[in-house]
Amino acid sequence: MADMKMQSRVGMALVSILFTIFALGQCSDQVPVVIWSSESSLWQAQDAPALGHVVSGSQLVTYLSSAISNGPHSVFLFLQDKLSLDDFTMYGGAFGNKQDNAFPNLEAALEMAPSSLVLPSVDWHASSAVPALLQEKLETSPVYLEPSTLRQLRLNHSISSLLVLRLPYTTSTQFMSPKEMLSGNDEVIGEVLSILKSQAVPYTAVFTALRPSRVIREVSLAVENLGRSLLQAPPKPAAAPHPPVMFNNLVGPCILLWAENLTMSHVRSGGAPVRFELTSRTFGPGASVSLTGSMCNRTHSRLVLNYGEVEGYKDFKVIFVMNSRRYPVSAQHWFTLDNVEIEYNGLKARFNGSRQIYAPQNYSFHCQSVTSFRNPLLVPFSSSDNATNWRVSFTEFQIQGFNVTGPSFSYASDCAGFFTPGIWMGLLSTLLMVLILTYGLHMLMQLKTMDRFDDPKGASISVPQTE
Structure with missing residues (x-):
């Protein structure tokens, strides 16, 4: 004691x-x-x-x-x-x-x-x-x-x-x-x-x-910039980000979606790929998307983006399906983005995102890049599915389907892994230096001294002379 x-x-x-x-x-x-x-x-x-x-x-x-x-x-x-x-x-x-x-x-x-x-x-x-x-x-x-x-x-x-x-x-x-x-x-x-x-x-x-x-200090710096400046153009104010898409039920807001860029492309048989730029139609003052068909409750959320006719495709829709489940191991509820569906001309393409896109129920999910072709987070349900002809790309994607308390997202669970490219470069460089050092030490340990000519007790070498 x-x-x-x-x-x-x-x-x-x-x-x-x-x-x-x-x-x-x-x-x-x-x-x-x-x-x-x-x-x-x-x-x-x-x-x-x-x-x-x-x-x-x-x-x-x-x-x-x-x-x-x-x-x-x-x-x-x-x-x-x-x-x-x-x-x-x-x-x-x-x-x-x-x-x-x-x-x-x-x-x-x-x-x-x-x-x-x-x-x-x-x-x-x-x-x-x-x-x-x-x-x-x-x-x-x-x-x-x-x-x-x-x-x-x-x-x-x-x-x-x-x-x-x-x-x-x-x-x-x-x-x-x-x-x-x-x-x-x-x-x-x-x-x-x-x-x-x-x-x-x-x-x-x-x-x-x-x-x-x-x-x-930040406010004072902003005020200082309002003064007179010589031979200098006034700085342009940064454009405000567009607000997220928000679906409201009878109680209040329940689904939020935001992305810096929403693009898709469809490869038709025997033709050039058709590119869909949906950002301006989804966000901002010029948005023309309808949320008809969306719904949400405590365990299931469904956000339907109705675009009407897009690039000759009729009844074009993008649907996000999320479900909340309780996992006994973590003792809390988690939500997953199970499906991302594209409906057009009576056809449907479905992607599965539940393996990569998930977060605690009280959080939102954020990822810098959500694609279906390069490091895909969205995977077609089967090789024969119509989704194999589609390429989906969402930049700075963020979504929340549960516990929404207002027009702002909750704390985000990011998809970025621990081993970033910088960390991998550092690890590989360190491994290369260790291998070079190990090889050098191995070569030094293999060196042997020459004792044939330095040993005075050894047999002498006779060199015949020719006339």
Whole structure:
């Protein structure tokens, strides 16, 4: 027991030294750290830092150590990718517009918590090491949770636990603004707090980020570009992406589809291939597609794109069929894109995508390229099927058929594999260098010295002389 306490103290000392080293770095960026607990009197009123003071790593160690030592040992860490005080200023209700608040659950938790501490400015190198400090102090490994599994959460307050929820945030999301992303993260925090309240479990919660965001700086740079410029053409604004196709049932939106490019080609017997460019007819202000025949429920979704007559093909339709199933191994529901069907002139071509196109039910699916001919994700059902005469190509394809909450996609499950071309090139180059080194060492080990002429004890060589 004494050895374990000594190891724990040594570990804490190492973490404190790590925080101190981070604090000594010259960095002007800060990240806010918000801490609250269901227990009272964890901090004194004088413990709060002065206005404008940047909390160092050693000071943050003191705050967190006091919370864990005197408070509950069930700790929730809401870890966002990026966060700054500017986010609370622009999108929060405490400093901004109370009617348009992106943090209602967080602010309500701080108001009702018996103990709370807000550190507006913390050195972001120190805040990024918060998971290591909590793990070392609680002497337990972190458990990473997904928003879809929160309802299955069961806590035991007699056991120390560190539960981590990663909350994404980015200012360059294509379909979601920073405010929408922050509001979605706040809803996750509210769901966790409601579960804790229903189970009556004492807890301590920490909300912070790994690095600062750039809300105000990006706005200021945009304003600076409005000034007068000499001998320089004004920059052209980037074209806004077209909104996704959205099908609504009686309750609300239930299917979303988006692609940067939708193209198909049909090879007719004895003729040149016919190319179909469907992007402009599907998305944007000039879209003329009809969604008649589409439907959705909890386990089945069917999106029908009716184009009418296209390139001489009558009743041209593209149909996406998705199904949701529960898999006991992962203990959650997954959806698959089972069929992509093309109907025209009373004929049908069917592709199967269930082997490659799938994602958790609460997520959307995204892939940079979905084709039926090069690295195909869509495969004809049989060699005799009419689909063998078709080539389908979707660029930046994204689809969601379940748990749609609005006109924006949920977090995307991407089709990109781990072994990218860059990784393969690095592995092959390393393997080639290892083979060359091995061959060189083998050649050096095979070298033998010449001892016939250097050995004085050996027989002499007589050379006959001729006159």
